[in-house]
Amino acid sequence: MKSKKYKILSLVILLVISLLLTAGCEQLLDRFIGYEQQLPTPNNEQDMIHNSEDDEEVPSDESDPDMEEQIQEEKPDSPQEPPEEEKPTGTTSVKVSVVGDIMVHLNQLKAAKQSDGSYDFTQVFQDIKPYLEEADIAMGNLETTISTDEIGYTAYPRFRSPESLLSALKGAGFDVITTANNHSLDGVEFGVINTLDKLDEYGLLHTGTARSPEERDRILMIEKNDIKIAILAYTYGTNGMESVVDQEKLSYMVNYLNDISKIEEDVQRAKDEGAEFIITCTHWGDEYVRNPNQSQKDFADKLFAMGVDVIFGSHPHVIQPTEKKTITTHDGQEKEVFVIYSLGNIVSNQRDRYRDSGLILNLEILKDYDKETIGIGHIDYIPTWVYRYTENNKLHYRILPVKDFLDDSFDAATNARIKEVWNETTSHLDNEYLKARD
Numbered sequence: 001m002k003s004k005k006y007k008i009l010s011l012v013i014l015l016v017i018s019l020l021l022t023a024g025c026e027q028l029l030d031r032f033i034g035y036e037q038q039l040p041t042p043n044n045e046q047d048m049i050h051n052s053e054d055d056e057e058v059p060s061d062e063s064d065p066d067m068e069e070q071i072q073e074e075k076p077d078s079p080q081e082p083p084e085e086e087k088p089t090g091t092t093s094v095k096v097s098v099v100g101d102i103m104v105h106l107n108q109l110k111a112a113k114q115s116d117g118s119y120d121f122t123q124v125f126q127d128i129k130p131y132l133e134e135a136d137i138a139m140g141n142l143e144t145t146i147s148t149d150e151i152g153y154t155a156y157p158r159f160r161s162p163e164s165l166l167s168a169l170k171g172a173g174f175d176v177i178t179t180a181n182n183h184s185l186d187g188v189e190f191g192v193i194n195t196l197d198k199l200d201e202y203g204l205l206h207t208g209t210a211r212s213p214e215e216r217d218r219i220l221m222i223e224k225n226d227i228k229i230a231i232l233a234y235t236y237g238t239n240g241m242e243s244v245v246d247q248e249k250l251s252y253m254v255n256y257l258n259d260i261s262k263i264e265e266d267v268q269r270a271k272d273e274g275a276e277f278i279i280t281c282t283h284w285g286d287e288y289v290r291n292p293n294q295s296q297k298d299f300a301d302k303l304f305a306m307g308v309d310v311i312f313g314s315h316p317h318v319i320q321p322t323e324k325k326t327i328t329t330h331d332g333q334e335k336e337v338f339v340i341y342s343l344g345n346i347v348s349n350q351r352d353r354y355r356d357s358g359l360i361l362n363l364e365i366l367k368d369y370d371k372e373t374i375g376i377g378h379i380d381y382i383p384t385w386v387y388r389y390t391e392n393n394k395l396h397y398r399i400l401p402v403k404d405f406l407d408d409s410f411d412a413a414t415n416a417r418i419k420e421v422w423n424e425t426t427s428h429l430d431n432e433y434l435k436a437r438d
């Protein structure tokens, strides 16, 4: 009995609360509509003046029908088409910046070593950081593996570097690191796995080597500014280290250029997964030779025919020229393609002429909604030079964007070399479609 009474009481209370709430909402709605009416639109300027006269007054019920009319009148004029019917017009683009070989020789290891035993490579990349940060996608080739304090760090001929290198690369603005090169297996199986684990840890995307068959078959796809870009990477070989690696693991650990059917499958998979633009990084060519050999040229044509749009070459440790041409793909599509045969070293301890120089290549991928095309837009580059100097009895390395240091900021010999590098690089690369940024 008692509980029944209680229930009825509760219901009554609920009913009262609901009524009060509804009334409150109505009042709130009235206030809101009154406020809306005050908004300075050309149609209700009169109302606005009128309302401002009796500011404090709560809008009367009379104003409601007027307002409803006004809303209904305005509806047909307001451009409120469903958003899915709106097709984008004009253009969108993605800016890719790419550098060549990121190397860590013994002197660089010594230079990076701090008094507490840790390593710091931050300073090396500070001068190019502003340029890398301009890019939507900044990428480079990691010509080393990542090791641990326990295993130790080594340089040529087996490169095993500290993970702080990755921290410096991330800090400098790199987004994507390619790992397929002749040093991919310098740390054997552990080196491949640890390098990829650490790249993941530092938030750097990667392609070229893999920890499993599944990872090997996964295409690195980046969607930026409404453009879907696939990035692939392959190497000509791994310095004979492939013989000491478990052969089953080798079948997926490193992407090799000689496995042409696998490359074809990758390109096809990239297309199937919706890639609108395909970048392929190739580790190839003759070391220290400033021009591509015939096999590089033939291979580039094969990749283009498959559907690759752009090729970024590395390995020769010197810059090799570019080519831009219109080709017809296997499936009959005519399009413009671009290759830089070698990007040179972005950083190394190689001090010989040409080996101390590199570049940041900037390539725009352009999507035209009206013409329904995606292709290569503006391309330019920034010549770089590795400045090595001694301070406090210690070597230091800085990658200089050459154009920013043509003003005699250093000693006479350094200033002369910087000017020489500008001339060497621009005379080797500049042409009708490609100019150094000044």
Ligand SMILES: [Zn+2]
Pocket (backbone or CB within 6 Å): 143, 181, 182, 183, 283, 314, 315, 316
């Ligand atoms: Zn190499």
